[in-house]
Each structure stands twice: as C-alpha cells, then as structure tokens.
Amino acid sequence: MPGAVGGTFEVVPMHLVLSDASVLPISAELSFDPSDPYTVRIAFSGAHSTSTWLIGRELIAHGVLADSNAPAGTGDVRIWRDEDPTYLLVALSGVEGEALLAGPAEPFVHFLSETVELVPFGAESPRMEDEISRLIVTLLDA
Incomplete structure (x- = not known):
C-alpha cells in the first residue's frame, strides 16, 4: 500500500484481454508488506471496478520466468511471459x-x-514468527 512503512508499491499499466481479443485498459497496483512476506496484494482497477487479489510472491517470481507451454500456477492464478517476452x-x-x-x-x-531487498526468498519464515506468536496468544485468550 502506498505509504506502508517498510513496504514497496508499484503501479503497472495493463490490459484486460476480452474474448473477442479487444482490450480494455486497467492498472495493477502491486503492494508488498514485509510483515506478510509470502504475499503480494494486487488491485486491478478498471473504469468501473476494482478487484483485489492476494498472490504468492514466489508464484509471481516463477511466472516472470515461465512461458505459455508451462505457466506458473495451476489454480486460480496462472502467470507466464507472452510470445513477446x-x-x-x-x-x-x-x-x-x-x-x-x-x-x-x-x-x-x-x-x-x-x-527481495526487503525480504530475500527463503527468509520469510523468521519474519512470520512474531505474527504467528501473536495469533496463538489471541486464540488462547479467546
């Protein structure tokens, strides 16, 4: 989120590709919070609506290296490079x-x-320990 302490934010101009191959301009607002190091929040905004998705940071990293023959992801989110990389x-x-x-x-x-400068891949788990401890205390106090 913009102004998130210690996080990072990027706005990417994108297009929604419709079934007839026409396109609509949208923006993708990517935000990363080091306190949730496994996840990237992406708000896709068009002229009339916004849809926010939480996508695994590792999935995005795999996606920028993938191609259409083997896209990254098998579920609700798949990411890959176009024929034009x-x-x-x-x-x-x-x-x-x-x-x-x-x-x-x-x-x-x-x-x-x-x-990665904020939280290198493989270093996510220690960042989550405090959050997990707080969650356990909250659950035990409930």
Whole structure:
C-alpha cells in the first residue's frame, strides 16, 4: 500500500484481454508488506471496478520466468511471459468468471527485486514468527 512503512508499491499499466481479443485498459497496483512476506496484494482497477487479489510472491517470481507451454500456477492464478517476452500474462479464475490480463514484464521484475531487498526468498519464515506468536496468544485468550 502506498505509504506502508517498510513496504514497496508499484503501479503497472495493463490490459484486460476480452474474448473477442479487444482490450480494455486497467492498472495493477502491486503492494508488498514485509510483515506478510509470502504475499503480494494486487488491485486491478478498471473504469468501473476494482478487484483485489492476494498472490504468492514466489508464484509471481516463477511466472516472470515461465512461458505459455508451462505457466506458473495451476489454480486460480496462472502467470507466464507472452510470445513477446516483454509482456507478462496473468490469468485469473474466480467465482465471477475468468480474466486474462497483459502488461509489461519489466515493472513486475523491478517490483520483485525490491521485495527481495526487503525480504530475500527463503527468509520469510523468521519474519512470520512474531505474527504467528501473536495469533496463538489471541486464540488462547479467546
């Protein structure tokens, strides 16, 4: 979120690719909070609505290296490089339907590198210990 203490934020211009291959402009607001180091929050905003998704940081990292033959992700979120590798594709499936989003790959790569400076891959678990301890205390006091 903008102004989140110690986090990082990036806005990426993207397109929603419709079934007839026409496109609608949207923006993807990526935010990372080191207190939740496994997750990236992405708010996809169009002219009339916003949809926020929590996506695994590792899934995004795998996605920027993947291609259409083997996209990263097997569930509600799949990510891969387009035939033109300067573009990243994000396929989302939810209760309201499916969406294919396309945007420049470089801002995602830049964003990931900033998250790694804050919390390197493999160093997430120790950051979660305090949060898990607080959750346990809350549950025991309930």
